[in-house]
Amino acid sequence: GMDQFIRKHLTFLHTFWNKCLPNASPNNHSLDFWEPIPEESLHPTLDPDPAEPPFSLFDVLYDFTARSTEELSVNRGEKLCVLKEEGGYVLARRLSGDPLVGYVPANYISKICRESAAQQPWYLSGISRNKASLLLLSPPNRHGSFLIRDSESNKGEHSLSVRNHSKVRHFRIYKDPGGGFYLEKGHTFPTLAQLLSYYTVNWKVIQSPLLQPCTQKRTPETDQWERPRSEFQLWRKMGEGCFGEVWEGMWKNTVPVAIKIMKQADMRDDFAKEIQNLKSLKHTRLIKLLAICSMGEPVYIVTELMRKGNLHSYLNSVAGKELTTHHLLSISCQVADGMTYLEEQHVVHRDLAARNILVGDDLACKIADFGLARLLKDDIYSTSSNTMIPVKWTAPEAAIYQTYSPKSDVWSYGILLYEVFTYGQCPYEGMTNQETIQQITRGYRLPRPNSCSPEIYSVMLECWKSHPEDRPSFLTLRESLFSIYKWGHHPFS
Structure with a gap:
């Protein structure tokens, strides 16, 4: 126990410790003897300022695996408290397990409404009227697919979007002063779920049957890795190969990275295969893929930085x-x-x-x-x-x-x-x-x-x-x- 503790936390004592106890654990076949010093020490802490404004609660919609120490791995169904929003990311703290803090893509989470509509399959927050139409008209959705979204024109209110054969119809959901919801005056419901139940039965009022909640296709994996080129700064050239150049650089001004820049567009096939391999293979002794920029030229593959080169x-x-x-x-x-x-x-x-x-x-x-x-x-x-x-x-x-x-x-x-x-x-x-x-x-x-x-x-x-x-x-x-x-x-x- 103590031996493991010292090895783990006082890495600089390794050499000394191995001399005193060279065979401390003869049965331990893991290769921890030469584990590198954890990279956390390279990055600034992400602990939020104690004077943060009050946070808001969000639900995690999809699993997300952190690709750098400043990101936070989360699983679908977890609850997060969001501390601040930054571009397409939010800085969030986990509410279950370790109270870790880190960045998560904003489109992987959704705000929890007072009545927790966010947990309902029919509720999609943060999508526009156009996006709702496109979604409802794309497979596997069909006639009778519906969703409730946040209203674009009226903050704090909602809209009901329903696919009726090849068209999509949108209905404004009003909020009355008491916090109830209604489509037509005189028919107010305490929750969105109850409003939906009523119109599922009485659909003739809106002349559109509500048959099944809209199915949202999972964001394709590439979206998770794909980053805008503007997030990276090139610092110094480290080497050159037949595919292009390798540069040392920075990601979002905080994470040191290696950036492989593709020279020839005609090598894209090989390149795509390389990326697929890098995504699917995970091991401490393999170089880790952090991000890719494949929209436009030149193409970047961004990996962890190994400071001493090849x-x-x-x-x-x-x-x-x-x-x-x-x-x-x-x-x-x-x-x-x-x-x-x-x-x-x-x-x-x-x-x-x-x-x-x-x-x-x-x-x-x-x-x-x-x-x-x-x-x-x-x-x-x-x-x-x-x-x-x-x-x-x-x-x-x-x-x-x-x-x-x-x-x-x-x-x-x-x-x-x-x-x-x-x-x-x-x-x-x-x-x-x-x-x-x-x-x-x-x-x-x-x-x-x-x-x-x-x-x-x-x-x-x-x-x-x-x-x-x-x-x-x-x-x-x-x-x-x-x-x-x-x-x-x-x-x-």
């Missing part, structure tokens, strides 16, 4: 050259951990290399660039086009026959280990791509780097078995490297 450059830097073998092992374990997750998801990366691993503070490593990854229908994916492939990182069966599988990623992982333990040296130095393939098919393998123990070199050789099925899984690799990491608290001689 692993290949980092290994070649002054700081990189000072890493101990223990650090190098930590990096290898983190990558194996992320790849184990991709393997479980049946995703093949197809371009695993140190240049596609990003390094953050505290030596946290994350796998990036799923530009080539494709969700696998089965365990093998073949490419028809012979695109430019990084031959020296590619398994022979993938380089020659374009047959990719999780096992071809394992081969690339072996090359990545070689890069790590040579501090960023280029594999097969002095050999052309053609010579590399010839040598490998004849059985040649890269020699053991100086800073690499025979134990780790044997892991590399396992990754480079000629037959894909003879290579270990990432799960096995993760376990092997993790046990070497955990028990090897002394530097190798």
Whole structure:
């Protein structure tokens, strides 16, 4: 208990703590030893000013998952108190569970009326007359679909919109001084629900049957990620690839982010697939998608920022050259951990290399660039086009026959280990791509780097078995490297 507490809250004591208790938890197979310092420390607190004006109550209409530390994850049906409105967002506090505060998109919530009409399926707050008409005329709505909305012209009042065959009719709901509701004078009801019940039976009065509440299609997922380009400021260029540039920037002046700017519009298909992958994959060792700007040019992909750049450059830097073998092992374990997750998801990366691993503070490593990854229908994916492939990182069966599988990623992982333990040296130095393939098919393998123990070199050789099925899984690799990491608290001689 205390051990865990100290590890969690006093991260700077890690090194000291591991020396005192190197094997404090031999059965703990989680990879928490090198958890990066939580990012909350980077962002200003969102606690509202105590002198806030009185708040108002809202209902959550849809689940929303926070994409940055300043946003708040909420579930449908929860109650929120809204502290202030900002553009398309509200700053809200949760009323159940932890009283957390954060931003939520305004169209994911609706105001709770005195009689809680907001919880009724027929009540849609904040939509215009036009929007109501469009909604009622679009499937799955049909003749007799209806809704009640806030009146645009009369603040605090409501309107009833009903679809009558191919037309939509709108009726003003008046409010009398006593707080009751009516469509025609003399027929007042204490609640909107009672007014609806009456006209459902006596629909001939309004000549429009009320058959079923309007169904609102859920906002498509992209809306949740799509942000206006104006929310981002570009600060400095971090790098360039065949797809475009990567910049360090800021989101809404508070969140440091990395922004990938697309160069060619004709790569949009690849780009859309990359985004789909990034949205569906979630793991601490994978780079996290925060937002996209795909309306107009240029297209942005916005991800969390890893301040130390890519692993290949980092290994070649002054700081990189000072890493101990223990650090190098930590990096290898983190990558194996992320790849184990991709393997479980049946995703093949197809371009695993140190240049596609990003390094953050505290030596946290994350796998990036799923530009080539494709969700696998089965365990093998073949490419028809012979695109430019990084031959020296590619398994022979993938380089020659374009047959990719999780096992071809394992081969690339072996090359990545070689890069790590040579501090960023280029594999097969002095050999052309053609010579590399010839040598490998004849059985040649890269020699053991100086800073690499025979134990780790044997892991590399396992990754480079000629037959894909003879290579270990990432799960096995993760376990092997993790046990070497955990028990090897002394530097190798």
